[in-house]
Amino acid sequence: MPEKRILDAITSPADLSVLTDEDLAILAQEIRDEIVSTTSRTGGHVASSLGAVELILAAHSLLSCPRDRIVFDVGHQAYAHKLVTGRLKDFSTLRTYGGLSGFPKPDESVYDQHPSGHASDSLSVAYGLAKARDLAGRNEKVVAIIGDAALSGGMAFEALNQIGQSKTPMVIVLNDNEMSISHNVGAMVKHLGALRASQSYRQTRDNMQEIMEASGPFAKALLNLGRNMKDSVKFMALPHATIFEQLGILCTAPIDGHDIGLLREVLSVALATRAPVLVHVVTRKGEGYGPAVRDPETFHGIAPFDVMTGQVRKKPEAAPSYTSVFGGALVREARADSRIVAITAAMTGGTGLAPFSREFPQRFFDEGIAEEHVVGMASGLAKGGRKPVAAVYSTFLQRAVDQMIVDCCLPNLDVVFAIDRAGVVGEDGPTHHGVFDMVYCRMIPNMRMLAPSDEAELVHAVHTALAIGGPVAVRYPRGSAEGVLVPDEANLLPKEAQVLPVGKARVLREGSDVAVLAFGRMAYQALAAADLLADAGIDARVVDMRWVKPLDEEAIKAAAETRLVVTVEEGALVGGVGEGVLAVMARRGWAAPTLTLGIRDAFVGQGTPELLLRDLGLDAEGIAKSIAERLESE
Ligand SMILES: Cc1ncc(C[n+]2csc(CCOP(=O)(O)OP(=O)(O)O)c2C)c(N)n1
Ligand SMILES: CC(=O)[C@@H](O)[C@H](O)COP(=O)(O)O
Ligand SMILES: [Mg+2]
Numbered sequence: 001m002p003e004k005r006i007l008d009a010i011t012s013p014a015d016l017s018v019l020t021d022e023d024l025a026i027l028a029q030e031i032r033d034e035i036v037s038t039t040s041r042t043g044g045h046v047a048s049s050l051g052a053v054e055l056i057l058a059a060h061s062l063l064s065c066p067r068d069r070i071v072f073d074v075g076h077q078a079y080a081h082k083l084v085t086g087r088l089k090d091f092s093t094l095r096t097y098g099g100l101s102g103f104p105k106p107d108e109s110v111y112d113q114h115p116s117g118h119a120s121d122s123l124s125v126a127y128g129l130a131k132a133r134d135l136a137g138r139n140e141k142v143v144a145i146i147g148d149a150a151l152s153g154g155m156a157f158e159a160l161n162q163i164g165q166s167k168t169p170m171v172i173v174l175n176d177n178e179m180s181i182s183h184n185v186g187a188m189v190k191h192l193g194a195l196r197a198s199q200s201y202r203q204t205r206d207n208m209q210e211i212m213e214a215s216g217p218f219a220k221a222l223l224n225l226g227r228n229m230k231d232s233v234k235f236m237a238l239p240h241a242t243i244f245e246q247l248g249i250l251c252t253a254p255i256d257g258h259d260i261g262l263l264r265e266v267l268s269v270a271l272a273t274r275a276p277v278l279v280h281v282v283t284r285k286g287e288g289y290g291p292a293v294r295d296p297e298t299f300h301g302i303a304p305f306d307v308m309t310g311q312v313r314k315k316p317e318a319a320p321s322y323t324s325v326f327g328g329a330l331v332r333e334a335r336a337d338s339r340i341v342a343i344t345a346a347m348t349g350g351t352g353l354a355p356f357s358r359e360f361p362q363r364f365f366d367e368g369i370a371e372e373h374v375v376g377m378a379s380g381l382a383k384g385g386r387k388p389v390a391a392v393y394s395t396f397l398q399r400a401v402d403q404m405i406v407d408c409c410l411p412n413l414d415v416v417f418a419i420d421r422a423g424v425v426g427e428d429g430p431t432h433h434g435v436f437d438m439v440y441c442r443m444i445p446n447m448r449m450l451a452p453s454d455e456a457e458l459v460h461a462v463h464t465a466l467a468i469g470g471p472v473a474v475r476y477p478r479g480s481a482e483g484v485l486v487p488d489e490a491n492l493l494p495k496e497a498q499v500l501p502v503g504k505a506r507v508l509r510e511g512s513d514v515a516v517l518a519f520g521r522m523a524y525q526a527l528a529a530a531d532l533l534a535d536a537g538i539d540a541r542v543v544d545m546r547w548v549k550p551l552d553e554e555a556i557k558a559a560a561e562t563r564l565v566v567t568v569e570e571g572a573l574v575g576g577v578g579e580g581v582l583a584v585m586a587r588r589g590w591a592a593p594t595l596t597l598g599i600r601d602a603f604v605g606q607g608t609p610e611l612l613l614r615d616l617g618l619d620a621e622g623i624a625k626s627i628a629e630r631l632e633s634e
Contacts, residue, residue: 013060021261045076047299052077058263073146075103075116085111097607117431120153149180164248257283319483327352351391375403382413391418394434422475423570429606439575453523455481463497503550511541515559528620560590
């Protein structure tokens with residue numbers, strides 16, 4: 001009989017309050033085993049979740065959630081939270097189609113306060129919850145858990161600014177593991193490093209008397225709030241040593257985030273304090289699982305892996321990823337033009353910029369989780385004579401739409417937006433699908449946008465964007481490309497990159513019954529749909545539109561001469577490019593029956609892209625079926 005685990009007896013976080021520190025340490029190990037074993041099958045955010053186990057257990061053991069509230073930043077570290085809030089039995093479905101989300105999700109559990117996924121929002125959300133509590137005269141506790149890299153996002157700084165001023169009681173747990181996805185960057189990293197180096201908690205405690213004598217106004221305020229002098233001050237950072245304290249937020253000395261007894265001791269004081277308190281917790285990404293400790297970047301977000309070796313169990317891909325083709329194409333462009341510079345918002349590996357960063361370290365900028373700043377900086381670089389390429393995931397670029405409009409497009413600057421993860425991304429789900437970029441790019445004057453249909457087209461698109469000048473966006477999806485480049489070509493790139501004529505589509509297949517105007521990789525689904533339609537006696541033209549903006553009006557006019565104009569886009573239909581085609585037809589007076597296929601006005605769930613595209617009716621069968629039905633109804 002396998003030994004009964006403490007974890008199996010935890011039905012809600014209330015069960016934690018009766019456990020001793022020793023029990024909680026055992027539970028932490030059981031949770032780690034569960035996380036490793038489950039994610040080895042589902043994939044997931046392993047390293048961050050392993051690093052946050054003790055701090056989550058400590059918080060839940062002291063709080064009464066869901067009355068008290070924990071807001072997770074990004075939420076990729078919250079697996080332990082899921083496991084102690086009644087989701088153990090469903091944990092094996094993590095990140096799968098119809099299963100548990102990889103992030104906190106209010107629809108999934110009353111213990112989840114906020115649909116996490118995008119970085120740096122937790123402090124604002126927690127502050128709002130604390131203010132709502134104050135207005136209602138209630139006294140529940142509010143805790144935000146934020147990583148050292150998420151703290152570098154502008155939104156987090158904006159929140160700190162107000163939290164410090166307002167003095168609203170809330171606890172910020174700063175989970176400092178000295179890592180973003182890769183190494184963390186920026187001056188705040190240095191500040192935190194200095195704090196870690198100069199102030200150990202124990203040293204602070206040992207020097208309590210001295211610190212008391214030198215204590216600043218906040219330590220005094222804390223004492224006045226009725227805490228026992230010893231308890232209150234022993235957790236404090238050295239007076240005035242931290243940026244947080246300068247902003248008006250009480251701050252502890254850095255404490256070991258894997259010592260559950262210490263965490264509980266410090267957190268209990270912070271939670272009892274009637275002022276905002278930042279608890280500086282030092283953790284290690286991947287803690288407890290060797291392969292993740294050794295390679296936290298790979299284990300930040302990993303596909304299914306072998307538990308013994310830590311090796312990813314990936315089938316060999318038939319084609320390179322769009323991301324790697326983009327990265328290779330940009331390196332080749334940069335060799336030919338020294339004005340080209342590349343910028344990322346903490347996603348060097350994810351955006352395929354690692355080769356660029358190695359070859360051109362002086363021309364590469366990782367600006368941390370700071371998408372607004374990245375786009376603003378691109379504007380300055382362009383104005384200063386450089387050709388910046390801002391490579392940002394579609395979903396995260398949503399953060400910087402204002403900077404795209406005002407800082408880049410209004411002055412019509414030469415900025416290339418390399419929009420990766422455009423379309424459905426898969427298991428990360430609704431917070432991460434890149435389905436709005438065509439909407440937000442289309443609406444901005446001066447912006448031009450390409451949606452390459454395969455990896456060869458992507459190479460041409462990058463070349464075109466750099467050649468034509470002005471703000472140009474290139475969108476391409478996550479994962480394997482279409483396999484159109486033969487593997488023995490040097491660098492997997494076409495020999496010559498072409499400048500694509502602006503606003504000109506290309507016909508992939510002639511046909512006279514219906515015309516399918518396809519955007520991006522949907523062109524390949526449309527071609528396969530055309531084969532299916534041919535079996536049913538329907539002759540479909542397939543057009544790779546290439547440009548989302550400007551649209552090829554001649555192609556639209558020709559399409560309007562068939563029995564049905566169909567648009568297919570992997571993006572939101574409301575405000576999307578299909579609507580753009582309809583607007584052209586209306587403006588020009590080209591009347592024809594129309595069918596716009598894309599993502600209806602709803603958020604898309606999680607699952608493999610294949611399953612999601614099937615559900616959305618955006619695979620070949622779905623497209624063919626919609627067209628056949630529409631023709632029948634005419
Ligand atoms: C707005 C935004 N930009 C980028 C990301 C991608 N991202 C997810 S986690 C992460 C690093 C987070 O580091 P940190 O906050 O220190 O947490 P850790 O993983 O170290 O626990 C990044 C860049 C994101 N989720 N949201
Ligand atoms: C949590 C987060 O936002 C990232 O880790 C994201 O999951 C990365 O996605 P990719 O796997 O597409 O790079
Ligand atoms: Mg970190």
